[in-house]
Amino acid sequence: MIKLYNSPVYFIDNEVIIEDIKTPEYKGVPLDRDEAIKGTIAYSLFKAHNTSKDMKKLKLKFDAMASHDITFVGIIQTAKASGMTSFPLPYVLTNCHNSLCAVGGTINEDDHMFGLSAAKKYGGIYVPAHIAVIHQYMREAFAGCAKMILGSDSHTRYGALGTMAMGEGGGELVKQLLCDTYDINYPEVIAVYLEGKPMPGVGPQDVALAIIGAVFKNGYVKNKVMEFIGPGIASIDTDFRNGIDVMTTETACLSSIWETDDDTKRFLEIHKREDEYKRLRPQKVAYYDGMVRVDMSKIKPMIALPFHPSNVYSIEELNSNLDDILRSVEVEAKKIGGSAGEELKLTDRIIDGKLHVQQGIIAGCAGGGYTNIMEAAYILKDKSCGFDEFNMAVYPSSQAVYLDLNKKGAITDLMESGVVVKTAFCGPCFGAGDTPSHRGLSIRHTTRNFPNREGSKPGAGQMSAVALMDARSVAATAAAGGILTPATDIDYKVPEYNYDDRAYKNRIYVGFKKADPEKKLVYGPNIKDWPLMESLNENILLKVCSKILDEVTTTDELIPSGETSSYRSNPLGLAQFTLSRRDPMYVGRSSKVYELEQARVAGTLCDVEIEHVFNEIKKIDPNADFKNTEIGSVIYAKKPGDGSAREQAASCQRVIGGLANIASEYATKRYRSNLINWGMLPFLMSEAPEFEVGDYIYIGLIKDILKTDMANIKAYVIGEKKDVYSINLSIAPMTEEEKQIINAGCLINYNKNRIKAKNK
Structure with a gap:
């Protein structure tokens, strides 16, 4: 299913892979490492964005940036304190994390108003709450071929659209706002060679989890660029690719980039940005520091058990060994949660040899895409989620996606089956929405299942758990009333997506290059400046x-x-x-x-x-x-x-x-x-x-x-x-x-x- 190469590889004529190179040429093609390094897609993007003359010591400037409402206030405050007067590049401020304004008094909406005032003062793009999650909006409105984008969120990944994107701490965004650079040594580049076509019922999360399970614990791609190549790319559409790509963050890689093709072009055309398309692929000879070879035809519906996306099994394997595998999770729960962890008895959820889960969620930049939700709606059409403790919620990733799902009847099908459909929000991904009850188990097509990230508080005696799955298997489990069920043999062709940006045009403030220094920043009582920090002593x-x-x-x-x-x-x-x-x-x-x-x-x-x-x-x-x-x-x-x-x-x-x-x-x-x-x-x-x-x-x-x-x-x-x-x-x-x-x-x-x- 997945093979990790133990040595560097050459990729020649878009198909030949040479391992354990011992000769200076292959069929008359010279194998010069220094030249072949330049043959990767990653090299071309780094070179185009590097402001230094040394490709070994990169000083990068990005084409655009993005932050959400957990991070943008601090970033803007830091940049302001450092002397910034306007945003020198497009900077998108989304409000998809602190979207709920019912807890903490006025605090969250105060942050939103600060963001809007900053967009007016410094020339930014402001996306109000519930309109779009950060990464879906960037895919729809900014990501394009041969670009680089920096975001203050770890899942800043738009490689499937030909954009090398990186998630970093706010300090690195501040540097870009001050016209400084992102400085790194030239990273290693790992090829991810996709072949085969996913079987029916297998979705992007299944492929992503299989890859994460193979490379995270051994650090195979840590701080490296994952470059997706190979014939398998043509077998999956761009929406599917986006779903794999966003999860590369969980491999601990630095960034990702994909080959682009006619489907990439079609995605950009649908989103009215066809001029952003360029054909990206490796040159005749390309050198990679390693390779992950993935036969997608052999990947089955997967599940990442608590408490990490790399704790991966096929659902089939889990269902065949429920007691043993779940007991290992319970042991880990005791280490993490102390006395609260001791109460997390997942084996108690095995009834008549089947695992009963409490909740299903499809949300965010990983799960809330058009194709994921359309297929979930197809699986649940004319079915019931059940009348017991199991509950399910779906969060489309943007108003544009929501609009088309609604027009095509998917929202109706979901709601009729008992699913609660909500607006664009990242809450289930970081513990601010749909927290299961104590000892509960939630299955989610979201990005992470770290301990406490679902919202539990072991210190207060409250602990629940999350397992990651693809939207299709989440829906299949819902259709089975909460009994863990893999999606298989889905015979459904998803109709083409029709993008309608009127919700954006009528709601989003676009102020790039329209900075008005006379505008005042709007502060709330909880928005504070950074305290003074002293310099390092002897x-x-x-x-x-x-x-x-x-x-x-x-x-x-x-x-x-x-x-x-x-x-x-x-x-x-x-x-x-x-x-x-x-x-x-x-x-x-x-x-x-x-x-x-x-x-x-x-x-x-x-x-x-x-x-x-x-x-x-x-x-x-x-x-x-x-x-x-x-x-x-x-x-x-x-x-x-x-x-x-x-x-x-x-x-x-x-x-x-x-x-x-x-x-x-x-x-x-x-x-x-x-x-x-x-x-x-x-x-x-x-x-x-x-x-x-x-x-x-x-x-x-x-x-x-x-x-x-x-x-x-x-x-x-x-x-x-x-x-x-x-x-x-x-x-x-x-x-x-x-x-x-x-x-x-x-x-x-x-x-x-x-x-x-x-x-x-």
């Missing part, structure tokens, strides 16, 4: 405020999604939720460290514990003292940052005293970038940590260390349980700009310093 003293030994720590665990989204525009308010679902004591610990640092800066530090620590430091470094040693908190986690691009996972640590993370590795580039942009040091540690929460770690002459290769950093642990001892840390290579940001204390300070220097 030495640093870190207090360990959390130690997480889980194999992976997601951004949702670092800063919860869901109801906390109401505080996204209030840095200090949101920070009170940091690690609340993983280590509830962290905020109190880090805040006390922050108070110590504030007292040190004010010259009033008087703390018995700190005095003892500094007495020990003096034995190591006689030149260290209160004046030249910054005090901050540190989190240790094995592999932090899997998942969302939200920079709040880092900024929330920073504003309550965070100064560093220590990890064995970082799950994603974007989380490491977020740490750097908020002035936090991304340390690595190869050994298992012996230090404990409450211990201190001293690192001398940190600013000098940043001038080195940072491969060997000696640090000293001062704790109560044992004598002072040394540990070895490192920092992976950083650009000169990143080092300057760390030295300045954060991206805002770095930009302010540059403006001051220019004005001298």
Whole structure:
């Protein structure tokens, strides 16, 4: 079904794949690696958007950007504080996350009004709540062949439309707003060779989950570009391709790009943007750093069980081994949820040998597409979802999709079957909508099933679970009254989509190149400016405020999604939720460290514990003292940052005293970038940590260390349980700009310093 190549490959004449290259040519075709690297689609896009002369050190400028209402307020506030006067490129502000304005008083709608006022003042595009989810709107209105788009959401993926798109933390978007660049080393490019045609009943989520299951845990495509090629592409339409593409985020890749063809062209024509089409494909000879070969004809309906999209089985395999497989999920639930996890007894949902689920959801940028919902409606036509606990909701991904589904009768068919049809909203994807009951199991065609992302709160004794499936199998399960059922042998040809953009024309504010500096930003009482952050000192003293030994720590665990989204525009308010679902004591610990640092800066530090620590430091470094040693908190986690691009996972640590993370590795580039942009040091540690929460770690002459290769950093642990001892840390290579940001204390300070220097 899926084969991973163990070595680089050459792709020749659009069909020949050579593994284990040992000769300088193949059938008269020269095999020159350096030249063949230029033969990939990815290379051509990077070259067209690179502003440096060095293709190994890319400095990229994007064609457009997009943010939603969890992130755009903070990004605009940061850019404004850094000197931005207008948006220099099209910047789309959608309102698809904090759409519900019934919780938290006026908070969410205040953010929306801030976004509209910013679009008028700086020249942006404003998409009101319930009109479209961020990525569907970008597909419909902005993605086009040979473009690059940057978004402050991890699922920013438009590769199936010939656009290389990346999800990053807000700091990287701020850089583009200030006409700076996105700086990365040229990444490895992995071919995803598609062949075969999916069998009836198999949808894009099935293909995506099969790929994720094959490549996530081994890191095969981590921080690399996935380039989709091969004859199988022609067997699936662009809507299907979009559904696979958006899920590439869950492989931990950097971005994705696809070959384009007549179906791509047709998609753009339907959306009145035929001039955005270009034929993209590898050149005669292309070199890839690896290959994922996928025979789509062998993929069966799949399911990703809690608590990660890579926990993949075929539904057939699961149904044949329900008890054993579900018990393994229950063991994981105990690790994640403590006493609440112990109550998540999925095996209790096995009745007469069949798994009964509580809920089905089809939503968002992955599930809410036209074809997914049309096929789900076909499966459910003239059927009933049942009269027991099972319930189902469908969220079309945009008003344009909703309109056509309605015209074709699909909405009627769904509603008649008992499905609740709602408006465009990302809530089910991040824990802000349709949370199952305690001990409930929801099956969803959405993007993620991380712990707590469905909205449960283990710390409060509330825990439920989500499994990811394709819309077709979700509908088949609904038609069976909630008994887990794969979709098979669907004989239905989906009618062509008819795009109607009147809902957009009558509702969306399009203000690019219409900036009006006289307009005022509209603030609500919860919209706060970023607090001041100090520059890096000569030495640093870190207090360990959390130690997480889980194999992976997601951004949702670092800063919860869901109801906390109401505080996204209030840095200090949101920070009170940091690690609340993983280590509830962290905020109190880090805040006390922050108070110590504030007292040190004010010259009033008087703390018995700190005095003892500094007495020990003096034995190591006689030149260290209160004046030249910054005090901050540190989190240790094995592999932090899997998942969302939200920079709040880092900024929330920073504003309550965070100064560093220590990890064995970082799950994603974007989380490491977020740490750097908020002035936090991304340390690595190869050994298992012996230090404990409450211990201190001293690192001398940190600013000098940043001038080195940072491969060997000696640090000293001062704790109560044992004598002072040394540990070895490192920092992976950083650009000169990143080092300057760390030295300045954060991206805002770095930009302010540059403006001051220019004005001298």
